[in-house]
């Protein structure tokens with residue numbers, strides 16, 4: 225179905241940060257499949273996991289114990305705030321699970337069901353996740369949506385303080401950085417203050433780390449920058465390294481609300497996805513990729529600040545954290561032209577909210593590739609400026 229506006233390019237092969245199309249042209253992939261291929265394309269650890277596991281056992285139903293599922297759960301638990309994990313197949317499905325878990329917990333804790341979300345947020349396309357998404361444009365034509373969501377401005381705590389006065393509130397759901405909304409980084413103390421509000425009012429904090437988790441910001445999870453922990457966290461995208469895989473993580477006090485039969489997913493937690501997920505997580509943790517994401521993120525950010533200064537008549541702001549970066553243009557026509565010209569020159573980025581060029585390199589990126597991107601960008605903006 226025509227759900228996507230597509231570029232007239234067909235990729236047939238990828239290696240590291242690079243993609244090749246069916247005419248043999250090479251492109252630097254700074255989309256990473258929208259924050260999916262955090263290890264780059266064709267990473268040996270993923271190939272090995274897929275090869276070995278597909279020969280052994282691809283899937284088995286969740287009515288039996290699955291060793292590979294326990295292994296990935298253990299790895300996630302060891303390296304996060306969580307005590308328990310539920311596995312599914314995508315980001316939207318993970319957020320559906322989180323919403324259901326929060327409602328189940330809220331129901332048992334005073335009959336509460338309302339969830340506070342942020343304006344400009346993006347949590348997925350299924351109806352529950354879409355209802356929690358703070359962008360009307362995605363919701364157009366799909367009403368009535370699920371009830372019980374209240375939207376507040378992102379990055380401000382007073383509106384949350386006021387909203388939680390509604391005694392039916394059970395949770396707040398937030399992205400630590402809003403990706404789809406143009407790489408919006410909230411004030412440094414935002415999550416800490418929201419955490420305090422949630423704790424003091426016995427309300428759950430759900431963090432959607434689907435785009436910014438798994439090393440993208442230079443830490444394994446973006447919440448680590450704020451020295452807080454959520455009660456529920458959702459993951460997907462990069463977790464499967466390209467194989468569909470999502471997860472809902474929670475602490476014991478919350479996860480206990482799900483009992484056998486409460487929730488499920490036929491393919492969620494299948495051995496193939498689980499083995500790949502473990503390979504991805506180990507590769508991120510064991511190969512210095514968090515450090516690379518942080519250091520090269522700073523390097524890239526500085527180079528983008530140079531671009532921002534040089535082309536200040538075209539660009540409003542360069543921003544981001546680690547390897548989630550955004551270049552906000554002053555005019556959407558220019559943003560579109562710049563993204564398209566970069567693609568024609570072999571640099572792939574994503575146009576988001578019409579005027580932000582979103583840049584998501586793999587965590588394995590090197591300085592040469594960043595410089596290549598900056599050169600292409602500079603060349604493009606010079607052309608656009610003097611056109």
Ligand SMILES: Cc1ncc(COP(=O)(O)O)c(C=O)c1O
Nearest residue numbers: 314315316346347348434435460
């Ligand atoms: C923050 C966030 N949450 C949820 C989703 C939805 O994930 P999926 O497309 O895997 O359903 C996305 C996708 O872009 C996202 O960026």
